[in-house]
Amino acid sequence: MARSNAYPSKFLIAAGGMVYLFLYIPLAVVVLFSFNDSKLNAEWVGFTWKWYDKLFQNGDILHAAANSLIIAVISALLATILGTLAGLAIYRFRQKWLSALVLGPIAMPDILIGVSLLLMFILFNVTLGMTSIILAHVSFCIGFVALAVQSRLSGMDQSLVEAARDLGATPFQAFRLITLPLLKPGIIAGGMMAFTLSIDDFVITFFTAGVGSSTLPLEIYSMVKIAVTPEVNAVSTLLMLVTLVLITALSRISPTVLRN
Amino acid sequence: MQTATEAPQAVLEIIDVSRRFGDFVALDKVSLNIQAGEFFTLLGPSGCGKTTLLRLIAGFDQVDEGEILLDGKPLTALNPEQRPIHTVFQSYALFPHMTVAENIAFPLRMTKIAKPVIDLMVREILEDVRLPDKAKHYPDELSGGQKQRIAIARALVNRPRLLLLDEPLSALDAKLREQMQIELINLQKEIGITFVYVTHDQGEALALSHRIAVMNKGTISQIDEPSVLYSCPDNRFVADFIGQCNLLDATVVSVAEKQLRIAIAGLGELDVCANPEIDFAVGDTCALTLRPEKIRLAAQLDITDDEVLFSGKVHDMLYLGDVTVYIIELANGVLIEAMLANDAPGRTRLFDTGDAVKIAWHTDAGHLVA
Numbered sequence: 165m166a167r168s169n170a171y172p173s174k175f176l177i178a179a180g181g182m183v184y185l186f187l188y189i190p191l192a193v194v195v196l197f198s199f200n201d202s203k204l205n206a207e208w209v210g211f212t213w214k215w216y217d218k219l220f221q222n223g224d225i226l227h228a229a230a231n232s233l234i235i236a237v238i239s240a241l242l243a244t245i246l247g248t249l250a251g252l253a254i255y256r257f258r259q260k261w262l263s264a265l266v267l268g269p270i271a272m273p274d275i276l277i278g279v280s281l282l283l284m285f286i287l288f289n290v291t292l293g294m295t296s297i298i299l300a301h302v303s304f305c306i307g308f309v310a311l312a313v314q315s316r317l318s319g320m321d322q323s324l325v326e327a328a329r330d331l332g333a334t335p336f337q338a339f340r341l342i343t344l345p346l347l348k349p350g351i352i353a354g355g356m357m358a359f360t361l362s363i364d365d366f367v368i369t370f371f372t373a374g375v376g377s378s379t380l381p382l383e384i385y386s387m388v389k390i391a392v393t394p395e396v397n398a399v400s401t402l403l404m405l406v407t408l409v410l411i412t413a414l415s416r417i418s419p420t421v422l423r424n
Numbered sequence: 425m426q427t428a429t430e431a432p433q434a435v436l437e438i439i440d441v442s443r444r445f446g447d448f449v450a451l452d453k454v455s456l457n458i459q460a461g462e463f464f465t466l467l468g469p470s471g472c473g474k475t476t477l478l479r480l481i482a483g484f485d486q487v488d489e490g491e492i493l494l495d496g497k498p499l500t501a502l503n504p505e506q507r508p509i510h511t512v513f514q515s516y517a518l519f520p521h522m523t524v525a526e527n528i529a530f531p532l533r534m535t536k537i538a539k540p541v542i543d544l545m546v547r548e549i550l551e552d553v554r555l556p557d558k559a560k561h562y563p564d565e566l567s568g569g570q571k572q573r574i575a576i577a578r579a580l581v582n583r584p585r586l587l588l589l590d591e592p593l594s595a596l597d598a599k600l601r602e603q604m605q606i607e608l609i610n611l612q613k614e615i616g617i618t619f620v621y622v623t624h625d626q627g628e629a630l631a632l633s634h635r636i637a638v639m640n641k642g643t644i645s646q647i648d649e650p651s652v653l654y655s656c657p658d659n660r661f662v663a664d665f666i667g668q669c670n671l672l673d674a675t676v677v678s679v680a681e682k683q684l685r686i687a688i689a690g691l692g693e694l695d696v697c698a699n700p701e702i703d704f705a706v707g708d709t710c711a712l713t714l715r716p717e718k719i720r721l722a723a724q725l726d727i728t729d730d731e732v733l734f735s736g737k738v739h740d741m742l743y744l745g746d747v748t749v750y751i752i753e754l755a756n757g758v759l760i761e762a763m764l765a766n767d768a769p770g771r772t773r774l775f776d777t778g779d780a781v782k783i784a785w786h787t788d789a790g791h792l793v794a
Contacts, residue, residue: 326484327517329504331578332534341530345521 191404198397205392215398225399228383235294235379236363239301243362244355246302247309248347251354254310255317263314270307277304278371285372292374300372301362308361309354316350356414360407433496435460435618436481436586441490443476450476452642453490458586458620463612465621467629468639469665474622477639478588481620482511494585505534510579511588514595516571518563518578524550525559528578535582549577552611569600573607580615589621593628605631626666630654638662655715658701659793663713668749670714670760672790676704684792686710690756694732697788704792711793716763718789721750723775725782733784736760738775748774752783 197205201212219225254263269277281300282292290296324346328338366381373382380403387396434457443451451473458464466474479485481492483504492499499507510531518527525546532542550556553573563571572592579587589608593601609632612619623629629636630650638645638653638661645665646658657663660671674686677693684704687693696712704710720731727733739759740751750762762783775781 321515321517323513323515323517324519326482326504327511327513328519328530329484330482330509330511331531332505332582333530334503334505337534342519 194397195401195404197394198401200394200397203394205394205397215394219395219398219402222395224378225380225383225395228378228380229399231294231377232363232380235297235301236359239298239305239362240355240359242298242302243305243309243358244351247306247354247358248313248351250306250310251313251317251350254314263310266310267307269304270311274304274365274367278368281368282371292372293377296372296374297369297377297379300368301358301365304365304368305358305361308357309351312350312354312357313347316347320346353414356410360410360414364403364407434458434493435462435495436620437491437493437496438477438481439491439493441477441480441492442488443473443480443485444488449642451480454639454642454644455490456637456644456647458618460618461616463609463619463621463632463634465623465629465633465636466639467623467626467636467665468645469624471641472639473642474624474639475590478511478590478620478622481586482509482588483507508585509588510582510584510586511590512575512579512592514591516563516575516592516595518571518575520563522562523559524555524561524563524566524574527563527574528581530578531582545581549581552614553577568596569604572596572604576608576611580611580617583615584617587617587619589619591623592621594623594625601628608632630666638665640665656699656791657713657793660711660713663711663791663793668716668761668763670712670716670719672712672714672758672760674710674712676706676708676710679704679706683787686712686792688712688756688758691734691754691758695787696790696792699792702792702794704794708794712790713793714760714785714790716749716761717747717765718785719760719762720784721752721762721764721775721781723779723781725784727784730787731784732787733782735780735782738777738779738781741775741777743774750775750781752781754783 193205196208198215199211199213200208201214202209250266254266277300281296281303284290285292285296290299320343324342325338328342329335333341364381365379366385369379369382370385373379378386380399384396384399387393436458438454438456440453440455441451442449442453454473454477466477468474476485480487481499483499483502483506487500494507494509519530522530525543528546528549529542532545537545546559547556550559553576555570555573555577558566558570558574563574566574575592576587576589593604596604605628608619621629621632630653633650635647635649636653637647640661646653646662648656648658653662653666657666657669663669663671672688672691674688677685677687679685679698682698683695684698685693685695698704725733734754736752736754738750739753742749745766747763747765750764752760752762754760760783
């Protein structure tokens with residue numbers, strides 16, 4: 165009896181383990197070789213911090229990283245504000261076409277968005293640079309924030325707002341004291357999602373970036389064109405770390421934790 | 425001196441109020457008055473318009489026609505926050521991100537009362553609902569009954585003119601519900617605020633209310649005290665909706681001042697008391713409403729002059745412990761429900777299905793409706 169139950173579960177553990185290895189070995193290799201004391205990603209020679217040292221002396225990479233951060237922060241902020249408003253509007257007016265319009269870009273292929281944004285910027289004579297990248301990132305992040313906010317709203321007891329009005333709150337007070345605090349986890353989750361999407365976006369950024377506005381993913385790509393240097397490993401490791409921290413924070417916030 | 429003879433002014437007057445949602449008429453020219461200090465219940469099946477009426481009073485919805493007056497002043501132009509009326513919601517609607525004390529303080533904060541006064545009032549009302557140690561708890565840490573009491577405390581803390589309660593006990597289990605019913609009655613008596621209570625549970629309505637408005641399909645079927653509603657229903661709907669009731673279709677045969685003679689097809693003629701509200705003429709169709717507990721049932725029955733007697737046989741029976749409900753088939757095939765208290769000492773002798781029995785009732789036991 166016990167054996168027949170044990171067999172499939174062992175098999176499942178093995179299969180599951182393989183999937184995780186498949187997913188994480190490439191990442192582990194990158195992290196590992198970022199500490200390898202050799203110019204080649206071939207064999208382990210010894211531990212070193214020198215690639216990180218070199219990284220922090222590489223002006224191009226630092227500049228690109230700074231660009232990425234600025235773009236991610238500004239576009240996440242803008243997308244959070246606009247996305248929250250969009251989420252509220254979708255919930256309030258309950259129009260199918262409205263949600264389709266806001267959420268559509270989520271399903272759209274990045275390459276299509278990239279090309280069409282490039283065409284639009286050229287059409288309206290927008291100089292490609294930080295501004296165009298931020299506009300592009302805001303446009304594809306709004307949908308994600310709206311989705312997070314709207315799903316939080318539809319899980320909210322509608323009588324809470326009515327109760328607030330009933331007990332003497334004006335519509336604005338009810339929004340500020342009841343709706344907004346209850347939406348906060350959704351808004352924060354949406355904002356963090358926008359930040360992570362923005363900081364590692366390549367395709368759309370590739371089409372909308374101009375001279376001097378290279379972001380970290382673009383910079384890494386241009387370095388890799390020659391060879392995957394240990395420096396690339398180091399910068400990838402750092403990028404991974406930042407994303408990981410944010411994702412962890414996100415998963416802590418987004419479950420229905422209401423209190424602060 | 426003129427005022428002494430006038431009827432006391434109603435707290436709330438609903439005058440010819442109609443509300444339509446597309447083609448659906450939720451309320452059709454509804455009028456009623458609610459007096460100060462009353463425990464008034466809107467009772468009816470789902471979709472009868474009772475919740476719509478409550479939402480109109482609270483201000484969450486607007487009337488299509490008619491007027492709602494509070495202390496003689498029109499309410500319809502006021503937003504919910506401008507009305508001195510609070511609601512206890514079916515879901516309680518406690519704010520999950522605020523503590524119990526913050527929830528109760530909410531309506532006080534909206535009126536710009538000084539913080540120390542607010543704290544005092546919150547503490548007082550928490551004493552009133554006997555939950556003084558729950559001030560710092562969050563709503564999801566409370567039991568259903570506790571949430572219920574906090575919701576009521578929050579709605580009462582700044583003494584509204586009117587408290588609306590929307591099926592507030594429906595989420596509680598039967599035992600707790602009975603306990604909360606007694607608490608509600610006492611609370612209402614103590615604070616003297618007018619309660620307007622919405623429910624589909626006729627037992628709850630009978631137990632709690634001073635007066636009940638029975639609603640059906642957007643209109644009011646009858647407004648009366650619970651005992652009047654139960655014993656003298658105005659129409660078939662009320663008779664059928666409140667408690668268990670036999671409805672015997674009949675035709676009026678003769679009319680005297682206090683008594684009528686009616687004929688029930690296949691059963692014969694019998695005398696019934698006249699209904700002072702309705703003028704019946706010979707030939708009118710009517711229905712005799714007869715409560716199961718007003719029917720006598722035995723193998724052999726001696727009857728008095730003012731009783732009517734029929735024979736039948738037991739069609740079905742339900743043993744409920746304290747009482748047994750018998751479904752008796754009469755000569756014309758009509759099924760009639762009779763209830764017998766199992767109050768004899770020892771194990772009560774029951775009839776079996778198929779047994780021949782006699783049933784009888786007083787001529788004034790039934791109530792005649794149109």
